[in-house]
Amino acid sequence: MLLPLIAGAQELKVATHTLKNGMKVLVHEDHDVPNVALYFFYRIGSRNERPGTTGISHYFEHMMFNGAKKYGPKQFDIQMEKNGGSNNAYTSRDVTVYTDWFPKEALELMFDMESDRIRDLAFDPKIVESERGVVYSERRTSVDNSPFGVLYEQLNAAAYIAHPYHWPVVGWASDIESWTMDDLKAHFKMGYAPNNCVMVVSGDVTEAQALALARKYIEPIASQPPPPEVRTKEPEQLGERRVTVKRPAQLPIVMVSYHVPRTKDPETPVLDVLETILGTGRSSRLYTRMVDKDQLVLNVNAGSSPSLDPGQFQFSFQVRGGKRPEDAEKALYEELARLAKDGVTAEELNKARNQILGNFYRGLKTIAGKANLLGTYEVFFGGWEKVNQVAAELEKVTPADVQKAAAKYFKETGRTVATLIPETAQEASK
């Protein structure tokens, strides 16, 4: 069934303002619940690191909670929770994002605490050491003790040989052990300039309130030079690369990666459609073929994540007991080739549009979801306004675009494949 796309039905209203120090502020009013989501997107991530200090952006994300001048060690969390708020933060290859959720009564406190840590972060040597242990524990859990984590790290290290996307966001173990105080201070100075940040306020506030507080607390913080440009461009890949990981596991895992443009590229909506047709929902081509019909894999994921520099379109699947990874891989390539050769139908394209739009609405259900969406569009897509063009952009995508993109990007020469081969217990104990 074809459904009309209603562009603009869910237009998000946003007030924008740039502070004198260069920080851009986005305010979205939503008075449904008496709470506020306050997000800070710093344009600094593992792509701004170098060998020897990999993982320091993520480590720094942790350090931002460990005390500043006015609010000392632990105070950020203590004050926040005592006032009914909670927080988190995340680091990716491109950005470090701080996320605060709190009752509207705590709005001024949050501005005060956020400005304190951007302006006057403390570097206590004892805390630096203890937080190193925390980050190492995080690495052990998410990478070293996870077959997916180990393999994913190896995949990216092989897919990129020159560009900083080569190393993991959490950092190599030896770098986690060796960061110095000087590394930390240099990183803070490089990344945490107000002009290197976008602030998003979403929830039960008025534009005037948010701007007054931003002017009072954030605007006086001086701007600084932004992080140096990432110069290295990934050279063209000239042939397939293969990596194998052997470790104890119940089932083999395969990950396959192809190079695609950065998120800002006009082809992104086409790639979104491609991702949806291949991997979203149980009617997707890969689920239908690999999980359901051939029963080769337990699950299959497809897609890319937002990136400032050219990224990767990746597939991953866990191979069923008694099945061979190479057969699962072959099924994937056959599906990709079929897409490039025969293209997609109008119905399939329309299905993908509705799936994307449905998921987009799901992202608008909460003030936190909206804050994240606005910040992500501002930083990665070239402007928050694009949020209101999702339906229109989707409508422009044609079956020919999708077919062309599949042929262009899913090339064997640009492919990287990582396979996890389960080791038997005997081999493991050697």
Place this chain on the structure above:
Amino acid sequence: MRTRTLVLGLLMMCPVFGQAKLPPYTKQTLPNGATLILLRKPDVPLISVRALFRGGSEAEPEGQAGIAGLTAELIRRGTAQRTAEQISLEMDSLGATVGGGSDRQASYLYTEFMARTQEPALKVFADLMLNASFPEAEVKKTLAQAVDAAKSAKDNPAMAIGRYFNAFYFGAAHPYGRVADEGTLGRLNRDQIVGFHKKMYVGKNLILIAAGDFDPAKLGPQLAALAGQLPAGGAFQPGQVAAPKFESARLLLVDKPDATQTYFRIGMPGITRTNPDRVALMIVNTLFGGRFTSMLNDELRVNAGLTYGANCMLEQDRLAGAIAINTYTRTDTTEKAMDMALAILKRLREKGLDAEQLASAKAYIKGGFPTQRLETADQLAGLIGDLEIFDLTKAEVDDLFAKIDSITVAQANAVARKYYTEEKLQFCLVGNAGKIQDVVKKYAAKMKVHPVKAAGFAAPAF
């Protein structure tokens, strides 16, 4: 992406300043015993519909662990009118989600769709509700997938420890201790699934909840007609099951030779969902292990850097559950981390909580409540469903803040001493036994080492 904070405990039935009220909704009982609830919330053009059937894993017959979840999954894999592929294709084409699952109290089917696709989406959902046919080929396929998924859970120690802990803590005689594994799942068959469906998916067990952007005058009669077509059946009568009793401390060490860190849970008897101490306990547990600045996380993570996160789970189900300290640390700091966790437990009992801590926990719980439970249509549907399943009234939500405010320091400390015990603790560890078994034996008179490669999650006899 890397995130900073730990995932908080199960409970987080947490809560605003002033008060929190459930928005108005209608509730009616249909002639076949089904309950229909409608809540209009038009801020986003989506509609969420969920059908809860009382029972869940608690209703699983002996020897059929996992049948509740599998039955719910299989409903979307074929009806008299549609194949599994057609169901997926129709719902994906509408941009709708659809699925099923089960917890300890209920099996559920859900769908969420865009308001303008109400009619076609409901048509498919109604077909699932009324005409599930459990095609033999789909049953076989689903069972084989479930067996592989159960095996691969062992590759993820953070997931595996939850299953080992439940089997160990509750034991095979208790419904919460019967954990589905490759063995139990492999033995299930279509007849059992069809039988479970016929018995459980009936009017008297059904709570059908719609929340979102719709016109109740139009959707209400449609859903009433749908729910009314189910046979009334027999209402699920939960049995009385005694809570596990422990004669001594026990320690189960699941040996995973390749582990570079030890995952551990320290369990003790907890409460039911309707226990009168629940609000006080929720406050105490928030302070002990339910938020970032909790005693456990502050000591183990923030002060000592031993772990990425430490928390304490407070289960609240129909039958009394466990209270369990939950964390992980690198292999060579296992003893240090466990000693520290036990010292914090002792501190809670002996030193108790003060007025400032209590005030902070109250504000924290109330401050998060609107965005955690009241913000979206599906959150509200979940919350109302929870009230129905446990036969609680709206007052559970509407009076929550007043109840929180009324808890005194003395009450909180009495509850802390009553539940957070140091005796007969139940330790479950997943780690490298060769390196830690000598140091951890001091924690319990009875200890068993159990290889991770042994089939399933069931604990050896103690």
